[in-house]
Amino acid sequence: MFRRVVAPGVEIRLMQESDAVPMFEVVERNRAYLREWLPWVDATHFPTDIRDFIRSTLERYEAGTELNTTIWIDGEIAGGIGHHAIDWPNRASALGYWLDAAHQGRGIVTRCCHTLLDYLFDERGLHRVEIRCGTGNARSCAIPRRLGFRRDGVLRHGQWVNTRWVDLEVWSILEEEWRKH
Secondary structure, eight states: OOEEEEETTEEEEEOOGGGHHHHHHHHHHHHHHHTTTOTTGGGOOSHHHHHHHHHHHHHHHHTTSOEEEEEEETTEEEEEEEEOOOBGGGTEEEEEEEEOGGGTTSSHHHHHHHHHHHIIIIISOOSEEEEEEETTOHHHHHHHHHTTOEEEEEEEEEEEETTEEEEEEEEEEEHHHHHHO
């Protein structure tokens, strides 16, 4: 099972079905701000919705194409981070993440991304990783900047998020850039 210590009291673990209820509770506490940036939030009405998502992500993990983890802080689920399906011919993927508002502003997601990037480049042999964030989501866009990503540009109306189109900043880092960083 995938599990990595990120910092004292912080770790990322492969999502498990038993995580569905506590993860749903975190989503519920943060629904107002999460739904502004994440299209899946409005379709998440019950813990069973998260359980079904976890089941599908475990199948993709077993197939070797995707990894979705929970972020644990002091023994409690506080968010999620993972990578989207790997584009094997191009050895590329993209990261996605979210965190309980009560834990933001402490560098936790940046450190979790760092851990996941080490895994993707060192163990999975990827060449390129992207992060896409809503142009107005300053906190999310600060993460790739801190990690040494380059801003590739903006996808105008790149994603439909609940009630509106959101422009997405696209950031990327190559394996050799990560190694230098």
